[in-house]
Amino acid sequence: MFKNWYVLYVKPKNEKKVAETLSKAKLEVYCPTIQETKIWSDRKKTVEVPLFKSYIFVRLSEKERQIVFNFPGVIKYLFWLGKPAIVKDDEIETIREWLLSNDVSEYSVTTLTPGDRVYLKNSMLGGKEAIVKEVGKTRVRLILEDFGVVLNMKIKQIA
Template identity: 40%
Template sequence: MSIITKNWYVFYTKSRFEKKVDLALNEKGIESFLPLITVVRKWSDRKKKVEEPLFKSYIFAHADEKERLAVLQTQGVVKCIMFNGRIAVVPEFQIDGIKRLLEHKAESLLVGEYFNKGDKIKVVTGPLEGMEGIVQMNSDGNWVVFNIESIGKSIRAKLSAAEVIKILSD
């Protein structure tokens, strides 16, 4: 009896096909994850809150090799994402971190003398516990950036200073 290993893979979809692919994968019985955020869109006559993908044209699928090939045959899927010449596999803790980030509308990061731009920090409490990021500052205030190295993408979040500690460089 062989053990079937499932990994989180990342797939590139046609533009604006993310939700259709998510639905198709669910119909095939393949676990998928499409991180969505709510944004306000303005038209000339109205404003409306809409859900759109956090990563445009990307969807995650928890699959074994056979299911990974089935995902590639799904209408709207263009390719499996490669990183450093290999199929990108996203660690479970990063998928969990993205889910927690979306559930926990992160508040504000109070950067004081202890935190400086570029400092590496680790979240020690709350829904993002265990995730590591980098303090970044811009005109909107102070942010922590969480890198998802396996797909070469980043997520920005505002956190309370009480939720993070500085990681000392080696």
């Protein structure tokens, strides 16, 4: 049975909880997280937060897609160009590799503007299939086309 990675839109601030619940139900789920430093007037704390706010990835067959609505916190699937957004396996793997590397120090995500056409110029991901919008001395902008987002990364050092 062929399975795809789908993008689920979940209740805000419920990404990790929904991912854990789906995982306990033996579903393959991925909620990429990053370490973020929160600063209050009296203290500083490093916390783990989702990379994509209100989104998680779930790997299912087309027939299994409706099962996720049995779990609290799941709102809907993300659609792109009228179809459920499907993320390629290598894009999921690329996100995992970035997060495991120590070269990325700052992230932000913005929506993709339809019609933007870019190509891979240069990156720390040499040999990986990726679509990059811009590479500066300390920044890389990668487009995850099937997901419909632009991922901006501040790089500590480009080799």
